Amino acid sequence: MEGHVKTFNFAPGPTPVPDHITQKMTEPILSHRSSEFSELLNQISHDLKYVFQTQNDVLILTASGSGAMEAAVVNLLTPGDRVIAIRSGKFGGRWVELCEVYGMDTTVIDVEWGNAVDPAVVRDMLINQGPFKAVFATHSETSTGVLHDMDSLGQITHEMGCFLVVDAISGLGANDLKTDAWHIDIVISGSQKGLMIPPGLSFISMSKGAWEEVKSNSTPSYYLNLKRAQTSHDKGLTPYTPAVSLIMGLAKSLEDIKQIGLENIFQHHARLAKITRAGVTALGLPLFAKQPSNVLTSVTFPPEVDGNKLLKTIKTQCGVTIANGMEQYKGKICRIAHLGYHIEAFEMLIAISALEYGLSHSGFSFQPGVGVAEAQRVLLETASLTVD
Amino acid sequence: MEGHVKTFNFAPGPTPVPDHITQKMTEPILSHRSSEFSELLNQISHDLKYVFQTQNDVLILTASGSGAMEAAVVNLLTPGDRVIAIRSGKFGGRWVELCEVYGMDTTVIDVEWGNAVDPAVVRDMLINQGPFKAVFATHSETSTGVLHDMDSLGQITHEMGCFLVVDAISGLGANDLKTDAWHIDIVISGSQKGLMIPPGLSFISMSKGAWEEVKSNSTPSYYLNLKRAQTSHDKGLTPYTPAVSLIMGLAKSLEDIKQIGLENIFQHHARLAKITRAGVTALGLPLFAKQPSNVLTSVTFPPEVDGNKLLKTIKTQCGVTIANGMEQYKGKICRIAHLGYHIEAFEMLIAISALEYGLSHSGFSFQPGVGVAEAQRVLLETASLTVD
Numbered sequence: 001m002e003g004h005v006k007t008f009n010f011a012p013g014p015t016p017v018p019d020h021i022t023q024k025m026t027e028p029i030l031s032h033r034s035s036e037f038s039e040l041l042n043q044i045s046h047d048l049k050y051v052f053q054t055q056n057d058v059l060i061l062t063a064s065g066s067g068a069m070e071a072a073v074v075n076l077l078t079p080g081d082r083v084i085a086i087r088s089g090k091f092g093g094r095w096v097e098l099c100e101v102y103g104m105d106t107t108v109i110d111v112e113w114g115n116a117v118d119p120a121v122v123r124d125m126l127i128n129q130g131p132f133k134a135v136f137a138t139h140s141e142t143s144t145g146v147l148h149d150m151d152s153l154g155q156i157t158h159e160m161g162c163f164l165v166v167d168a169i170s171g172l173g174a175n176d177l178k179t180d181a182w183h184i185d186i187v188i189s190g191s192q193k194g195l196m197i198p199p200g201l202s203f204i205s206m207s208k209g210a211w212e213e214v215k216s217n218s219t220p221s222y223y224l225n226l227k228r229a230q231t232s233h234d235k236g237l238t239p240y241t242p243a244v245s246l247i248m249g250l251a252k253s254l255e256d257i258k259q260i261g262l263e264n265i266f267q268h269h270a271r272l273a274k275i276t277r278a279g280v281t282a283l284g285l286p287l288f289a290k291q292p293s294n295v296l297t298s299v300t301f302p303p304e305v306d307g308n309k310l311l312k313t314i315k316t317q318c319g320v321t322i323a324n325g326m327e328q329y330k331g332k333i334c335r336i337a338h339l340g341y342h343i344e345a346f347e348m349l350i351a352i353s354a355l356e357y358g359l360s361h362s363g364f365s366f367q368p369g370v371g372v373a374e375a376q377r378v379l380l381e382t383a384s385l386t387v388d
Numbered sequence: 389m390e391g392h393v394k395t396f397n398f399a400p401g402p403t404p405v406p407d408h409i410t411q412k413m414t415e416p417i418l419s420h421r422s423s424e425f426s427e428l429l430n431q432i433s434h435d436l437k438y439v440f441q442t443q444n445d446v447l448i449l450t451a452s453g454s455g456a457m458e459a460a461v462v463n464l465l466t467p468g469d470r471v472i473a474i475r476s477g478k479f480g481g482r483w484v485e486l487c488e489v490y491g492m493d494t495t496v497i498d499v500e501w502g503n504a505v506d507p508a509v510v511r512d513m514l515i516n517q518g519p520f521k522a523v524f525a526t527h528s529e530t531s532t533g534v535l536h537d538m539d540s541l542g543q544i545t546h547e548m549g550c551f552l553v554v555d556a557i558s559g560l561g562a563n564d565l566k567t568d569a570w571h572i573d574i575v576i577s578g579s580q581k582g583l584m585i586p587p588g589l590s591f592i593s594m595s596k597g598a599w600e601e602v603k604s605n606s607t608p609s610y611y612l613n614l615k616r617a618q619t620s621h622d623k624g625l626t627p628y629t630p631a632v633s634l635i636m637g638l639a640k641s642l643e644d645i646k647q648i649g650l651e652n653i654f655q656h657h658a659r660l661a662k663i664t665r666a667g668v669t670a671l672g673l674p675l676f677a678k679q680p681s682n683v684l685t686s687v688t689f690p691p692e693v694d695g696n697k698l699l700k701t702i703k704t705q706c707g708v709t710i711a712n713g714m715e716q717y718k719g720k721i722c723r724i725a726h727l728g729y730h731i732e733a734f735e736m737l738i739a740i741s742a743l744e745y746g747l748s749h750s751g752f753s754f755q756p757g758v759g760v761a762e763a764q765r766v767l768l769e770t771a772s773l774t775v776d
Contacts, residue, residue, distance in 0.1 A: 200631030243588030
């Protein structure tokens with residue numbers, strides 16, 4: 001860890017932590033049973049509702065996002081329940097694994113990587129093969145960079161009287177997600193993405209209907225039990241020792257988000273995405289996601305380019321991390337994240353510059369500077385959209 | 389959090405984080421899929437074996453200690469398994485809750501708070517009421533300050549062919565715990581106690597026998613699944629996004645512990661305990677724990693003292709946090725922690741000074757300064773035992 005040159009991280013989480021938030025986490029650690037800590041939790045609880053766009057409580061778990069995903073499954077369902085899980089990438093696959101591990105009667109909707117699920121397919125399945133108790137979906141699929149239409153899915157599941165459970169781990173705070181207005185019953189998120197604090201915390205909101213179901217559910221759970229979490233939450237506590245330092249950072253991050261305003265933050269992410277995609281497209285590289293999320297830009301490598309080698313080159317020679325594709329797309333695509341309200345538009349030029357560096361060592365033919373120039377053109381053109 | 393006078397925290401975890409470890413956690417956050425991070429995990433894995441005194445792997449979970457306790461139960465057992473859970477305080481009670489939630493046939497050995505379990509009682513139960521698959525015990529019970537005899541329990545369970553599962557969340561790194569030599573099959577610990585980093589990580593070691601049992605176990609689990617954790621560990625990874633910043637701090641803390649040496653650290657904690665108990669006893673206050681742990685000193689309040697009021701007084705007027713008793717002992721006892729290899733002997737004088745301050749406002753009669761003077765006498769007498 002010592003002796004590194006300066007590095008730049010465009011992986012889609014953990015996102016870089018802003019210095020002033022890091023600073024908050026260096027303050028003397030609070031006792032989780034102190035009144036100061038309870039006050040902090042109450043403030044956070046209030047602010048998380050704003051970010052989740054919900055009137056319902058958002059519970060905090062000391063676990064990464066997958067822990068909160070498991071909490072949704074084991075607290076809402078009973079083994080044998082019929083559910084639909086949408087798998088359009090690695091993280092949608094996690095819903096399938098969880099539902100299967102816990103013995104649900106799981107119908108999988110497989111969507112080709114790079115595409116979003118067609119809500120009509122979900123509707124047809126609910127009508128023709130139902131009833132199902134819940135649909136498990138992904139807001140922004142981090143493995144492909146695709147944004148899914150949660151508004152439409154929420155309407156459909158609401159009409160059909162079926163719970164909608166959404167993994168918004170990477171999407172929250174980058175793409176709009178109107179939890180209540182869109183009738184999403186359970187939303188999961190994590191700390192290390194749009195909220196820009198280190199990994200280790202996850203969050204879960206429940207609609208009144210979901211909470212009624214959870215209250216009467218008797219599937220065994222303990223550490224991830226949401227009834228315990230809610231009971232403690234109502235007293236300004238957590239059921240088990242929480243990740244106190246991360247919670248201290250979270251309070252500051254939420255304060256920033258409130259101050260900037262969610263709408264501005266969504267617009268800012270859209271701008272970062274636009275700049276990045278302009279640069280990538282000018283280089284002659286195809287975008288991988290058909291319905292792209294503002295979290296990241298996924299790029300298809302041309303056949304002549306060895307993606308693994310290119311990413312390694314820019315990592316070792318430029319100190320720039322761009323994420324590789326996952327599973328069958330390893331070496332075939334890359335993923336440039338522009339995630340976090342604290343990322344500046346200028347920083348995206350570094351990603352495009354590094355991509356050009358890698359391409360120039362790959363045998364791929366392009367006019368040097370054309371990616372950066374186009375990204376810069378869009379940066380200037382959209383300058384009126386800056387957050388500040 | 390702003391505007392506080394300087395505060396002093398003698399609660400038994402989260403322990404204060406040493407500044408140079410806090411500093412490590414402020415470095416740019418590593419990607420959990422980078423080679424740098426894998427190298428860090430490998431180093432930590434090596435060092436955790438030293439602290440756990442085991443040749444077996446110690447797995448890391450992003451969860452507080454209760455998460456690792458659940459991992460032990462759901463990965464080792466199958467619903468209906470006959471187990472013994474020793475409940476000698478609040479945290480022993482957590483083993484009972486976990487075993488019951490997950491449907492084990494649980495026999496509880498209740499031990500009066502302030503006492504340690506008699507190993508002969510466990511032996512008799514194993515002989516007369518067995519077979520049992522596992523015994524769940526607590527190394528240092530944080531709610532009472534009692535140390536339990538894990539060496540004897542390990543001999544007994546080993547002879548009887550029964551697994552021993554030990555919660556060493558607060559005891560690890562303060563009281564000796566020879567995992568392998570004492571035949572302890574599963575040891576659980578957490579980050580925010582003797583290891584002196586913030587809460588959010590927990591650890592679990594498994595004997596070869598326990599691992600064979602875990603491998604063939606089919607009780608559903610996912611986030612806390614130890615087969616997944618082991619598979620990832622073998623590749624220098626974690627199955628889900630880990631709490632990266634805490635792991636960066638952990639690496640430094642383990643480096644310190646190795647450098648100081650475990651034996652020195654145990655002796656240091658014994659010294660801190662001796663100084664504290666000398667002060668408490670000189671004040672005429674009875675010690676609560678019959679077999680005291682080096683983690684904390686539990687003190688019984690005399691009947692004329694309102695313990696809740698006293699602790700509140702020293703918190704608000706002195707900025708000193710001493711932990712209250714838990715459950716039925718709230719207001720009846722207090723708990724002065726001396727936990728963490730980085731706590732200096734001098735610091736214990738602050739705890740005794742604050743206790744005297746509280747007593748002087750409680751109507752309790754004592755000679756001012758007698759506690760501090762006696763603590764100081766022992767501090768000087770034991771000065772040859774300093775770690776440095």
